[in-house]
Amino acid sequence: MVSTLRKLGRWGIGGFERLGRGHIFLFHTLMGVPSVLARFGLLVQQMLSVGVLSLLIIAVSGLFVGMVLGLQGYNTLVDFGAEQSLGVVVALSLVRELGPVVASLLFAGRAGSALTAEIGLMKSTEQLSGMEMMAVDPIKRVIAPRFLAGFISLPILATIFTAVGVIGGYFVGVGLLGVDDGAFWSQMQAKVDFSEDIMNGVIKSIVFGFVVTWIAVFEGYDCVPTSEGVSRATTRTVVHSALAILSLDFVLTALMFGNI
Amino acid sequence: MHNSKTVEIIVGLFVALGLAALFMLAMKVSNLSTFSDEGGYIVTARFENIGGLKVRSPVTVAGVRVGRISNIGFDNITYEAVVSMNISGEYNTLPTDTSASIFTAGLLGEQYVALEPGGSEKHLKQGGELRLTQSAIVLEQVIGQFLYSQAEGGGKGGDAK
Numbered sequence: 001m002v003s004t005l006r007k008l009g010r011w012g013i014g015g016f017e018r019l020g021r022g023h024i025f026l027f028h029t030l031m032g033v034p035s036v037l038a039r040f041g042l043l044v045q046q047m048l049s050v051g052v053l054s055l056l057i058i059a060v061s062g063l064f065v066g067m068v069l070g071l072q073g074y075n076t077l078v079d080f081g082a083e084q085s086l087g088v089v090v091a092l093s094l095v096r097e098l099g100p101v102v103a104s105l106l107f108a109g110r111a112g113s114a115l116t117a118e119i120g121l122m123k124s125t126e127q128l129s130g131m132e133m134m135a136v137d138p139i140k141r142v143i144a145p146r147f148l149a150g151f152i153s154l155p156i157l158a159t160i161f162t163a164v165g166v167i168g169g170y171f172v173g174v175g176l177l178g179v180d181d182g183a184f185w186s187q188m189q190a191k192v193d194f195s196e197d198i199m200n201g202v203i204k205s206i207v208f209g210f211v212v213t214w215i216a217v218f219e220g221y222d223c224v225p226t227s228e229g230v231s232r233a234t235t236r237t238v239v240h241s242a243l244a245i246l247s248l249d250f251v252l253t254a255l256m257f258g259n260i
Numbered sequence: 261m262h263n264s265k266t267v268e269i270i271v272g273l274f275v276a277l278g279l280a281a282l283f284m285l286a287m288k289v290s291n292l293s294t295f296s297d298e299g300g301y302i303v304t305a306r307f308e309n310i311g312g313l314k315v316r317s318p319v320t321v322a323g324v325r326v327g328r329i330s331n332i333g334f335d336n337i338t339y340e341a342v343v344s345m346n347i348s349g350e351y352n353t354l355p356t357d358t359s360a361s362i363f364t365a366g367l368l369g370e371q372y373v374a375l376e377p378g379g380s381e382k383h384l385k386q387g388g389e390l391r392l393t394q395s396a397i398v399l400e401q402v403i404g405q406f407l408y409s410q411a412e413g414g415g416k417g418g419d420a421k
Contacts, residue, residue, distance in 0.1 A: 041264055044264070044267055044268050044271050045264075045267060047271045047274065047275075048267050048270060048271055051271070052270055052271060052274045055277075091289050095285065095289065153274075155278070156274065156275060156277075156278030156281075157278070159278050159281040159282045159285065160277060160278055160281045162281070162285060163280075163281035163282075163284050163285055163289075164281075166285070166288075166289055185288065188289055189288075189289065189290065189291050190291060190318070191291075192289050192290045192291060193290060193291055193316070194286055194290040194291065197290065198282075198285050198286065198289070198290050202282070
């Protein structure tokens with residue numbers, strides 16, 4: 001009985017300790033951001049591996065998500081004779097929800113796990129301690145550029161995802177199913193508001209970019225420096241990122257569109 | 261793996277692609293290109309019943325969209341709805357005796373305000389008010405009136421026999 005209670009207590013203390021470490025780590029990382037801007041080459045190098053190399057999976061997924069939305073939306077709308085509104089359905093669902101959320105989930109799987117594994121391996125092969133020995137701050141040299149690169153890349157990727165998705169929906173709706181070309185775009189333009197819909201979607205992706213990259217670099221930096229520890233940290237990155245994205249999405253949606 | 265110049269060019273392309281996507285969303289998907297609030301003027305109208313009218317619903321003249329609803333308020337004294345419309349600056353020759361009606365696009369479509377220009381020589385300006393208004397047609401009321409008149413007509417027919 002007492003030992004169970006003690007286990008629970010240890011678990012709780014451990015959890016809060018990690019949470020605290022995460023925030024102190026975030027603070028240090030943010031303090032390191034100005035020095036990254038001074039060494040721009042580091043950031044560009046990370047933007048390539050985190051952002052550009054994720055572009056293919058994001059663009060292809062966006063295309064297929066948009067095409068599926070076009071097909072499903074058409075099947076439902078045609079029953080009401082409202083297939084002209086297909087553009088609105090595709091654009092609003094992509095801009096408000098699917099663009100930021102699905103792009104962030106893919107980003108967590110593609111780039112977040114890679115960041116964790118890379119930093120975790122650096123830690124377990126003692127490259128990070130080596131840097132400290134040479135009076136190089138690993139947070140400024142390794143963590144901050146990766147954090148900033150992820151934070152900048154995700155909104156860009158989410159925007160590309162949304163744009164490609166709308167084009168995918170257009171291909172299926174207008175090209176395949178014969179929705180009127182003009183009605184598709186004009187109804188979309190009439191119903192989608194720039195500041196209310198598109199900018200809110202961009203804000204969502206900025207928040208997700210911050211959280212996902214934070215989780216990814218922290219899990220790598222905080223991992224147990226063994227091969228098992230790195231593998232666990234990578235798994236945790238994907239799981240925690242997905243949970244954070246979906247729960248934050250609900251909160252943000254309630255704040256933006258919920259009229260609360 | 262790459263030299264830094266190539267990396268910079270590729271990342272530059274990536275950022276440019278992101279901006280292009282945002283530009284496409286702004287211009288092609290959203291209403292930014294078709295209608296802007298800037299340079300417009302606000303006129304108000306009072307309705308007894310606005311039905312399902314919402315903020316951002318369209319305002320049309322002869323079926324052409326000239327503005328949108330910017331605000332919907334309620335007058336505590338006259339118990340009427342006060343609807344503010346933001347009309348685009350290029351349509352500045354609407355006469356002061358223009359009348360406003362609330363119509364429905366299609367049977368179940370969204371509701372919008374249709375303006376019917378009158379014959380006055382003076383033009384509407386910022387803060388003007390439309391005095392001639394026609395409320396939204398509430399389907400339940402129409403059906404109710406129809407059934408009532410049917411029943412009345414049926415009763416009279418019975419009397420005549």
